[in-house]
Amino acid sequence: MVDLDNLEVLQVDRSGMLDLLLDLPAQLQTGERLGQSADLPLATDVRAVVVTGLGGSSISGDLLRSYLHAECRVPIMVNRHYGLPGFVGPETLVCAVSYSGNTEETLSAVGEARARGASILAVTSGGQLAEMADAWRIPCVRVTDGLPPRTTLGYLFTPMLITLARLRLISDQRESIAETIEVLRELGAQYRPGIETFRNLPKALASDLHGRFPIIYGVQDFSDVVAYRWRTQFNENSKVLASHQAFPELNHNEVVGWQGVLPSGLEPWVVLLRDRQELGRIAQQIDITKAFLQERAAGITEVWAQGQSRLARLFSLLYTGDFTSYYLALLRGVDPKPVEAIDHLKNQLASS
DSSP states (O other): OOOTTSGGGGGGOTTOHHHHHHTHHHHHHHHHHHHHHSOOOSOSSOOEEEEEOOHHHHHHHHHHHHHTTTTOSSOEEEEOSSSOOTTOSTTEEEEEEESSSOOHHHHHHHHHHHHTTOEEEEEESSHHHHHHHHHHTOOEEEOOOSSOGGGOHHHHHHHHHHHHHHTTSSOOOHHHHHHHHHHHHHHHHHHSTTSOGGGOHHHHHHHHHTTSEEEEEEETTTTHHHHHHHHHHIIIIIOOOOEEEEETGGGGTHHHHTTSOOOTTOOEEEEEEEOTTOOHHHHHHHHHHHHHHTTTSSEEEEEEOOSSSHHHHHHHHHHHHHHHHHHHHHHHTOOSSOOHHHHHHHHHHHHO
């Protein structure tokens, strides 16, 4: 097998994905500044927040919803469609997130939001969304362009978070963001290629997952979205299929599937995303499920959140997954940045 401690393996990363991973703390810092300086949406009495976007852009909305589940005084939902839910109207804040600015579903939803009188905040690097924002005088956060959308999470997430704080829908976020940046910088130093596998969690986990089927389990309204991010990063960076689910729901359906006969050649490896502030009953469920799976899975790895604030703990789990998918790509000999299947589908749609 490829030796991840031999730095020649980095030649596989021809597009420079490593630098983009290490840039996340700086992105959060920049995103905070952009959010503080952006014009606020016109709404004074927001009753709901809808983040509309797809792919690498929509994960920012998923994280916003999950992170603020217990705090935000209005509901937050993520929309991945051409249209909008029926409740959207003048008391709704629609955050239109399209990194490219040309996502056709998002552009359609923005037009509908304007027609219904909703307040709109655009977050984009340019494209048609930025043009619409200029023409319609919609507040717009412009971020750095030219990057894969999945590597722009800090730019897309933080301005929305700051906007909700400025609208007094949530508490001030500056301390949590500062701690998150510090935690991610420390993890980035620990996860660099020069740190040997026996001291480098993502390297070790990628080695365990190589040639196996990753199954990531999180917890509803906290690490469920992170588990989804792990799966999509395995899809796009590592070019492998993966699965994800969340406690407690998985103990009402998926766990039964483990009693069946697994497909020949499939070796599932389970990753449990853990947090020391888990609800007691959830911790019990995870421990019991772990014991149940010991003889059924090829292996089980627990990944524990780092940091004190909810935001730092959430992003620490996410960051570990990003690096694990990166090292799995190197083990498989594939450049983590290109997504040829997505490009092909977009080209087909554009020509149809």
